[in-house]
Amino acid sequence: MSFCSFSGGEEYKNHFQPGEWETKCSALFSSKSKFEHSSPWPAFSETIHEDSVSKQPEAWGPLKVCCGKCGNGLGHEFLYDGPREGLSRF
Numbered sequence: 001m002s003f004c005s006f007s008g009g010e011e012y013k014n015h016f017q018p019g020e021w022e023t024k025c026s027a028l029f030s031s032k033s034k035f036e037h038s039s040p041w042p043a044f045s046e047t048i049h050e051d052s053v054s055k056q057p058e059a060w061g062p063l064k065v066c067c068g069k070c071g072n073g074l075g076h077e078f079l080y081d082g083p084r085e086g087l088s089r090f
Helices: none
Strands: 020-022 027-030 053-057 063-067 073-077
Touching: 053 073
Parallel strands: none
Antiparallel strands: 020 027, 053 063, 063 073
16 A cells, blocks of 8 residues: 555555455465455455554554565555445555
8 A cells, every 4th residue: 555646546556356355575465355445445345464564543544564574654544334234444
């Protein structure tokens, strides 16, 4: 998710081939958890490992998501906005 762009959308939004989404130091998401969403960015319902990311509450509702190893900012987790009831969207 560090490849996001507000102006042109996200080139991987519609990429659904099998694989993993990774940073330089950690595997973050599996294509198995990717789903279609109206946002311009790729959407995932869960991380590969619980410690793949760290999360910090934001004042306006979602959780700030960072790489669990290096701490680089990756975006947000939107609670209860996943593909099924009770799931989040990363």
